Amino acid sequence: MFESSCLCGANRISFEADSILKMRCHCTDCRKFSGSTNTNNLFVPLAGFKVLSGKLKTYTKSVESGNEMTSYFCDQCGSTLYRKTSLTDKAVAVMIGGIDGPEAIENGCPEHELFVRNRPSWMKPIEGSSQDEDHGLPEIKIPEAV
Numbered sequence: 001m002f003e004s005s006c007l008c009g010a011n012r013i014s015f016e017a018d019s020i021l022k023m024r025c026h027c028t029d030c031r032k033f034s035g036s037t038n039t040n041n042l043f044v045p046l047a048g049f050k051v052l053s054g055k056l057k058t059y060t061k062s063v064e065s066g067n068e069m070t071s072y073f074c075d076q077c078g079s080t081l082y083r084k085t086s087l088t089d090k091a092v093a094v095m096i097g098g099i100d101g102p103e104a105i106e107n108g109c110p111e112h113e114l115f116v117r118n119r120p121s122w123m124k125p126i127e128g129s130s131q132d133e134d135h136g137l138p139e140i141k142i143p144e145a146v
């Protein structure tokens, strides 16, 4: 079990350890939304996911992949804890930076990089990670047990 919290601590979520997919996204929406060059996300099953405290605001946008992406963020400090994509209703994408404790982040090396056509030249590809020019998000595999 892992927990994640926003910058001010008002919002906390928890999720099961096993992620379905570890992903780095360089799409232009992830850029604007994060204020950085990319996002790093852990897709986790909704079945093991809980909001422990707080009240998250939402913002929904049609993103570069063509899916609708809804961000869940703190209305005080603005940290996004997770997002939901219209691609699946069985999993959420947890933003890796909010996760408490180093273990999930250490083990969260992305297996897939998306929209690498947008990756700046000074950033290297992640060794061993699949490289998709655009939105080749692998079909999210929901474990049978979920």
Ligand SMILES: [Zn+2]
Pocket: 006, 007, 008, 009, 010, 011, 074, 075, 076, 077, 078, 079
């Ligand atoms: Zn907060």
Ligand SMILES: [Zn+2]
Pocket: 025, 026, 027, 028, 029, 030, 031, 039
């Ligand atoms: Zn993206």
